[in-house]
């Protein structure tokens with residue numbers, strides 16, 4: 645039997661090419677090897693997004709984004725977290741096995757408390773129970789589907805370790821493997837994508853290139869990439885230029901070698917390098933943008949894909965909850 649890979653996608657904000665190379669592509673590659681279950685973590689987003697229009701738009705855009713980027717819903721079970729009520733049943737059961745002290749140690753909660761303390765505010769100001777119990781909900785997402793591996797970025801490793809702790813506490817209590825103990829698969833070698841200002845591309849730095857930006861906007865953003873003041877005639881070092889580092893992600897080996905040679909020879913200005921970059925990015929992203937727009941223009945079609953995913957996911961979830969209930973002495 646194939647092993648199971650599962651990950652949750654938080655519907656916060658617009659997908660950018662840092663997400664594309666850092667999370668989406670690696671997860672889609674993993675889906676070829678594993679039985680993959682990927683979902684939109686909409687209840688997790690509710691902790692921070694309270695505007696209904698914003699949340700609903702984000703959920704759709706992220707779902708359409710992953711599909712446009714190549715997620716095949718026949719191959720991957722793809723659903724909304726909120727469509728799987730068993731998640732919340734399992735969350736309640738796991739709560740009974742989760743030490744409060746474990747939650748006190750969660751990085752995200754600790755960071756929020758530290759920030760409040762710094763500002764001499766009440767330590768729990770602005771912290772809701774959703775944030776405090778976030779790791780239990782995430783453990784339920786994972787454990788519900790008998791996940792073997794959980795592809796995540798480094799910032800989420802602690803959460804997966806907490807899911808391990810919680811599953812082990814359950815198994816230890818009933819002296820048998822009621823729940824499968826998951827493992828994190830950290831994307832160590834995923835490409836680091838430089839942003840417009842040269843720092844790592846990240847929504848929090850405001851230096852992103854959205855994957856599905858219209859062609860005109862894409863071009864404008866690329867022209868905004870920060871460069872040094874070297875003149876046209878000066879030879880340039882490709883590896884220290886973020887234009888070239890971005891180019892490498894989208895160009896073939898021969899194109900890369902050719903552009904590097906032009907950098908080193910001198911006679912090519914930054915404007916021209918940016919034009920070359922725009923050409924290769926637009927070449928790769930145009931079909932994705934077209935698929936994305938088609939999906940966004942067909943809300944019932946998008947809903948049907950996600951509903952079909954939930955239909956396939958729920959029987960698996962129900963089996964896990966039934967197994968746990970039987971072990972716990974809650975038979976019905």
Ligand code: TRP
Pocket residue numbers: 650651652653654685688781782785786794795796800803
């Ligand atoms: N917490 C994850 C993030 O912020 C999203 C997430 C929710 C998740 N449930 C999950 C990731 C389960 C992996 C497995 O990105």
